[in-house]
Amino acid sequence: FSPQGGSFLEEKQAGTSESWARSLLQRGRRALWGWNFLGKGKAAESQGFSVPGGCYCKLLVQRGEWFSIKQMNKGIFLFSGKNSNRKGRRSKSLDKTASDDHSVPAPGDVVRESCPPLGLETLKITDFQLHASTVKRYGLGAHRGRLNIQAGINENDFYDGAWCAGRNDLHQWIEVDARRLTRFTGVITQGRNSLWLSDWVTSYKVMVSNDSHTWVTVKNGSGDMIFEGNSEKEIPVLNELPVPMVARYIRINPQSWFDNGSICLRMEILGCPLPDPNNYYHRRNEMTTTDDLDFKHHNYKEMRQLMKVVNEMCPNITRIYNIGKSHRGLKLYAVEISDRPGEHEVVEPEVKYVGNMHGDEVLGRELLLLLLQFLCQEYLAQNARIVHLVEETRIHIVPSLNPDGYEKAYEGGSELGGWSLGRWTHDGIDINNNFPDLNTLLWEAEDRQNVPRKVPNHHIAIPEWFLSENATVAAETRAVIAWMEKIPFVLGGNLQGGELVVAYPYDMVRSAWKTQEHTPTPDDHVFRWLAYSYASTHRLMTDARRRVCHTEDFQKEDGTINGASWHTVAGSLNDFSYLHTNCFELSIYVGCDKYPHESELPEEWENNRESLIVFMEQVHRGIKGLVRDLHGKGIPNAIISVEGVNHDVRTASDGDYWRLLNPGEYVVTAKAEGFTTSTKNCMVGYDMGATQCDFTLSKTNLARIREIMEKFGKQPVSLPARRPRLRGRKRRQHGWQHG
Numbered sequence: 001f002s003p004q005g006g007s008f009l010e011e012k013q014a015g016t017s018e019s020w021a022r023s024l025l026q027r028g029r030r031a032l033w034g035w036n037f038l039g040k041g042k043a044a045e046s047q048g049f050s051v052p053g054g055c056y057c058k059l060l061v062q063r064g065e066w067f068s069i070k071q072m073n074k075g076i077f078l079f080s081g082k083n084s085n086r087k088g089r090r091s092k093s094l095d096k097t098a099s100d101d102h103s104v105p106a107p108g109d110v111v112r113e114s115c116p117p118l119g120l121e122t123l124k125i126t127d128f129q130l131h132a133s134t135v136k137r138y139g140l141g142a143h144r145g146r147l148n149i150q151a152g153i154n155e156n157d158f159y160d161g162a163w164c165a166g167r168n169d170l171h172q173w174i175e176v177d178a179r180r181l182t183r184f185t186g187v188i189t190q191g192r193n194s195l196w197l198s199d200w201v202t203s204y205k206v207m208v209s210n211d212s213h214t215w216v217t218v219k220n221g222s223g224d225m226i227f228e229g230n231s232e233k234e235i236p237v238l239n240e241l242p243v244p245m246v247a248r249y250i251r252i253n254p255q256s257w258f259d260n261g262s263i264c265l266r267m268e269i270l271g272c273p274l275p276d277p278n279n280y281y282h283r284r285n286e287m288t289t290t291d292d293l294d295f296k297h298h299n300y301k302e303m304r305q306l307m308k309v310v311n312e313m314c315p316n317i318t319r320i321y322n323i324g325k326s327h328r329g330l331k332l333y334a335v336e337i338s339d340r341p342g343e344h345e346v347v348e349p350e351v352k353y354v355g356n357m358h359g360d361e362v363l364g365r366e367l368l369l370l371l372l373q374f375l376c377q378e379y380l381a382q383n384a385r386i387v388h389l390v391e392e393t394r395i396h397i398v399p400s401l402n403p404d405g406y407e408k409a410y411e412g413g414s415e416l417g418g419w420s421l422g423r424w425t426h427d428g429i430d431i432n433n434n435f436p437d438l439n440t441l442l443w444e445a446e447d448r449q450n451v452p453r454k455v456p457n458h459h460i461a462i463p464e465w466f467l468s469e470n471a472t473v474a475a476e477t478r479a480v481i482a483w484m485e486k487i488p489f490v491l492g493g494n495l496q497g498g499e500l501v502v503a504y505p506y507d508m509v510r511s512a513w514k515t516q517e518h519t520p521t522p523d524d525h526v527f528r529w530l531a532y533s534y535a536s537t538h539r540l541m542t543d544a545r546r547r548v549c550h551t552e553d554f555q556k557e558d559g560t561i562n563g564a565s566w567h568t569v570a571g572s573l574n575d576f577s578y579l580h581t582n583c584f585e586l587s588i589y590v591g592c593d594k595y596p597h598e599s600e601l602p603e604e605w606e607n608n609r610e611s612l613i614v615f616m617e618q619v620h621r622g623i624k625g626l627v628r629d630l631h632g633k634g635i636p637n638a639i640i641s642v643e644g645v646n647h648d649v650r651t652a653s654d655g656d657y658w659r660l661l662n663p664g665e666y667v668v669t670a671k672a673e674g675f676t677t678s679t680k681n682c683m684v685g686y687d688m689g690a691t692q693c694d695f696t697l698s699k700t701n702l703a704r705i706r707e708i709m710e711k712f713g714k715q716p717v718s719l720p721a722r723r724p725r726l727r728g729r730k731r732r733q734h735g736w737q738h739g
Helices: 280-285 300-313 363-380 384-392 403-412 438-447 475-486 524-535 573-580 598-620 701-711 719-738
Strands: 009-013 025-027 030-032 066-073 076-080 130-132 174-190 201-209 237-257 264-273 318-325 331-337 350-355 394-398 489-496 499-504 560-562 584-591 623-628 639-642 645-650 656-659 664-671 678-684
Touching (some): 174 201, 237 264, 300 318, 300 331, 300 403, 318 475, 331 363, 331 475, 350 363, 363 394, 363 489, 384 598, 438 573, 475 573, 489 573, 489 598, 499 524, 524 560, 524 584, 524 598, 584 598, 623 664, 645 656
Parallel strands (some): 350 394, 350 489, 489 584, 499 560
Antiparallel strands (some): 009 066, 066 076, 174 237, 174 264, 318 331, 331 394, 499 584, 639 664, 664 678
16 A cells, blocks of 8 residues: 555445456555445455554445545544434534534544535525426425525415425435435435425435436335434434435425325435536536635634634734623624724715624625635735725624524534524514614604794604613624714625515505515615625626525626515614614625525625625715814714705714715715705715815804803803893883984
């Protein structure tokens, strides 16, 4: 036995005779030479290789099995082969391969490589690769048999929640065409997603084929193996094959189902595609990235470590801080990226990203961690675009707003957590509808014609009941509100999952009796542009050829939608940001799969990278400036109004402001209590970069008199009440002079 050095992983199928194949297995420059297998159940002996003293190497292989040989270091190898069947296992192991574990197994232990999902949930497997014996109707066709696919409220349309067979008998099946030889290692199943019906498969057989005509059933000894299925409709159940099977097609053949239901299932297949450079489909769909980033799922501890690494790499442009704590006391970490971290620079806009607001929506969390690494690396590499962005923008990134929920989802793993494991906070609150409902306060005031006389059209105050300790408000929600009130954010994006669309406010319908209704803000044209800027630069969102994730086709709106047109949400982060702060916030749904396998992360990064950067750059569109007094001192809390737009913004503590606007000419007014009003025309061009539009306000006479009176400890005089008395006194004096 002569190893050529380095680590490698090679595979060979066991032969069908007592004389095992002697072969050269080569991949690149790594080679395994002349291993002599003596036969079924016999020890594997080496030729030409000196086994280290005190070691005994043995490999037991059954006919038809697949095994792997991996060199860990000189003279130490891992043998991967047969493993026991594990049903319904919930773990993170689907995100780890045997190569991640560098421990040496004990004698007799059997190690196998884990394979990732083929991509039914992520839509990497197309509808044309899914086939079934029969279907109940089109909306329950094979193309709907995808893990975690969701049905709409109306379950009699084209978008139902599973594949359902047209008949309930033992001859029904659903199959996947992998379009290349694949080493299949496992199957994950769910029942039908339905509000009204209970359908799931309780047991099934697994078959494989290379031509879709001749099928081999997975065996358990001498008989066909029956795999245990589901006991309810939502919790995924994993069954690993006792022996990995190599084929192009895999078929699920239900054997029993819920007594009061029918044959319906959703599924994912685990498998490792075998190398085939001549495969057309493989070449067409292959996605690679050149970015050297940490493409893995990070738990809470690993997330903190990664932030620290980024901070140590780029100490001059990064700062780690926390905005509060979760219900369980985990810190809500944020990373600031700026050329002067920790400092608000006058007229420099502030933009934020938050992710993982729902603990089970993991992709956004990992994308933001990748973005942190990317911005640091590209800044160090002097990428002109990134350097300009960092020097002209103050960026804040909170990768995980719900770390308690994430830790729960992380325990379930990427494929076995179902649709909602870890979605809510530890105390059961959905953060995205936990903010105060300011929409109703505004709309009721508008109906009474009290806006803006009694109720402003912006910076609406939070109701007192919401601020009480007894209010049902998550600790995470309170932390975000305090953070947003402290920092003058201009633009924000919250990354969510389970769809491919950008939703903009309002998220809540105005008509109380409707669940869906287009409800635009006064800045609807700006929000539409912001949403489109992300969607149009995403690799898939505006692709008319892509299939819908679940039930909604967002292509008619170019990958964007008004939130209330989709489904009403009271107390959303988007609506609260718009009505309580200056921040224009949007919800960015970054993928059909909330929690993709980590092998999918490089492709998801490529899908979203450009969009993440372009969206931040939009903070420099519109007008910006300073509102100062005659002495050049900034006036805080001044109101900036744009003619024709019934929504104002306010200046920050230094008197600086930012107003997102689309290209055009605008009449802009600045006003502040105790100062005269100033109005001017401001032009917004098509080139990137906000137009500087400054205002200088002088104090009114009334304000000056009040200042003097207060300075000398006297009560201010009410001038409007004195004027009639003064005029009357002058008339009397004039009459006496002529009397």
